[in-house]
Amino acid sequence: MTVLDDLRGRLVVSCQADPGEPLDDPAHIVALARSALRGGAAGIRAQGLRDLRALRAALPDTPLIGLVKDGTSGVYITPTLTHVLAVAETGVDIVAVDGTRRQRPDGRTLADTVAALRERYDVLVMADVAALADAQAAVAAGVDLVGTTLAGYTGGAVPHDPDLDLVGALAARLPVPVVAEGRINTPEEAAEALRLGAHSVVVGTAITRPAVITSRFAAALVTSRELS
Numbered sequence: 050m051t052v053l054d055d056l057r058g059r060l061v062v063s064c065q066a067d068p069g070e071p072l073d074d075p076a077h078i079v080a081l082a083r084s085a086l087r088g089g090a091a092g093i094r095a096q097g098l099r100d101l102r103a104l105r106a107a108l109p110d111t112p113l114i115g116l117v118k119d120g121t122s123g124v125y126i127t128p129t130l131t132h133v134l135a136v137a138e139t140g141v142d143i144v145a146v147d148g149t150r151r152q153r154p155d156g157r158t159l160a161d162t163v164a165a166l167r168e169r170y171d172v173l174v175m176a177d178v179a180a181l182a183d184a185q186a187a188v189a190a191g192v193d194l195v196g197t198t199l200a201g202y203t204g205g206a207v208p209h210d211p212d213l214d215l216v217g218a219l220a221a222r223l224p225v226p227v228v229a230e231g232r233i234n235t236p237e238e239a240a241e242a243l244r245l246g247a248h249s250v251v252v253g254t255a256i257t258r259p260a261v262i263t264s265r266f267a268a269a270l271v272t273s274r275e276l277s
């Protein structure tokens with residue numbers, strides 16, 4: 050069984066905390082991951098070398114997708130070859146990288162980055178894309194799987210809903226597994242992504258960001274008070 054076999058048709062939970070958040074501690078991230086696995090997740094996605102090392106040590110047999118964020122805008126998801134190699138070094142099964150067609154900060158192409166990684170590590174590469182053309186270019190560059198992670202995050206207001214149209218479009222056209230990721234907020238949306246052909250589904254915020262989840266409930270009460 051490969052990692053991709055393990056993840057087929059299954060849920061991956063993204064366990065990430067922004068710097069300074071109460072959960073920004075590897076022990077908390079590992080606890081989130083253990084909770085997700087207990088609930089039925091088949092894999093974990095996480096950010097940052099410190100958390101990836103802690104997760105790999107605590108959960109050596111759990112499929113792990115790793116990335117590092119460098120900044121919060123532009124090309125910030127595992128943006129350079131240096132970042133890619135550092136993530137691979139932590140022992141993750143899949144390295145997630147920016148898979149858009151935007152210029153990478155180190156000037157390397159995605160194809161060059163993937164080739165240089167493969168010279169050193171036996172690891173899968175997931176391209177986080179925003180559009181069909183990104184995905185097609187990323188497949189040509191040699192990635193192993195594609196996620197809709199960056200749909201809605203490359204300009205303009207971030208939409209409320211997941212881009213399930215993109216999930217379906219990628220699944221219908223790409224020869225590699227498609228991961229549905231980004232703003233999947235309900236079990237029904239996750240199930241719909243699979244029906245549209247996704248190989249697996251990544252959910253983060255709706256499961257592992259309690260401050261955001263709380264704020265949605267709190268805001269609903271404010272609205273309710275204003276209407277009454």
Ligand SMILES: CC(=O)N[C@H](C=O)[C@@H](O)[C@H](O)[C@H](O)COP(=O)(O)O
Nearest residue numbers: 063198202231232233252253254255
């Ligand atoms: C756009 C970006 O930077 N996405 C990041 C990628 O790892 C994370 O901040 C998201 O939480 C993750 O993609 C899961 O998505 P959601 O939290 O919407 O379920």
